[in-house]
Amino acid sequence: MPSGDETSRGRRVLLAAPRGYCAGVDRAVVTVEKALELYGPPVYVRKEIVHNKHVVRTLERRGAIFVDQTGEVPEGARVIFSAHGVSPAVHAEAKALSLQTIDATCPLVTKVHREAVRFADQDYDILLVGHEGHEEVEGTAGEAPEHITLVESPADVDHVEVRDPEKVVWLSQTTLSVDETMETVRRLREKFPLLQDPPSDDICYATQNRQVAVKQMASDCDLMIVVGSQNSSNSKRLVEVALEYGSRDGHLVDYADELEEGWLEGVTTVGVTSGASVPEILVRDVLDWLAERGYQDVSAVTAAEETLLFSLPTEIRRDLKAAGQEATKVQHDPGSIPSGREDSLR
Ligand code: 10D
Ligand code: SF4
Secondary structure: OOHHHHOOOOOOEEEOOOOOOOHHHHHHHHHHHHHHHHHOOOEEEEEEOOOHHHHHHHHHHHOOOEEHHHOOOOOOOEEEEEOOOHHHHHHHHHHHHEEEEEEOOHHHHHHHHHHHHHHOOOOOOOEOOOOOHHHHHHHOOOOOOOOEEOOOOHHHHHOOOOOOOOEEEEOOOOOHHHHHHHHHHHHHHHHHHOOOOOOOOOOOOOHHHHHHHHHHHHOOOOEEEEOOOOOOHHHHHOOOOOHHHOOOOEEEOOOOOOHHHHHHHOOOEEEEOOOOOOOHHHHHHHOOOHHHOOOOOEEEEEEOOOOOOOOOOOHHHHHHHOOOOOOOOOOOOOOOOOOOOOOOOO
């Protein structure tokens, strides 16, 4: 293992900001934590609350039970819906089972659901840019299945048909590559010149900011390490963006122990970032691993300041109040250094 002043010379880390938790993830994770405190385990959660292995494992250890289908929750029990959102059909299933639901859908995902409902009510064809099988896409498409066509990529555009090319709008998943989505929309507009834009950006501020930071550093990096899980759309996009914008190499890892010595061969500058569902403790572990190998010089590359906060779901606020606890807005501090507890979610 290279170490010491001689081998460390020139080695450095560029640390992206913003990185890690967005406001919607913080709210969703705190929702499960507060539910466990208020009601005691078990607390059922439909799907992974956010797409991060460490978050899910940690909450499982504290008493959360993650299920794939609403039908797996015992009748009358309490269930939390994940940050990615659910379709009206899932709400109906929960009602049929008399479940007590707490909806941790990110408000920015809910905004896209509302757009889908509004355009469907006006009888538009809605072209939803997103990835098939992703939970967010299933939830949004479920709002108006007869009006929505999924468009997965620029290449997909050739196959898209609409009923009336004068009444067509595009919407999108919140966690896509901005560049690829713009290319998909460019091709859609070539085909349907009267294509309408969403009323506001569907790709959310957090997805955009994390990609902008990576774009700023990528050409200076020999290697980009993105902390995040394989099923996390926004985390995966960060690796793609890094490679597109000039990083020689790039990898997505859940934990520092997945890092490989071989990746550092001939590497002077390492970029580090993390997806919107990733606790900062996991980034700190990666920085420690790099420091042990001579990469102690860490500089921040800051693309934006994030201050957005969301209130917790109504049910949690109500029950916290009844329990005499203050329901503050969840607080995301991307610059904070976590306590280092093994089960830290911050
Ligand atoms: O896969 P993804 O990027 O959509 O989800 P992840 O849980 O990794 O990040 C948070 C994004 C959400 C909840 C979708 F808005
Ligand atoms: Fe909400 Fe964006 Fe975070 Fe998704 S990535 S939870 S839309 S803030």
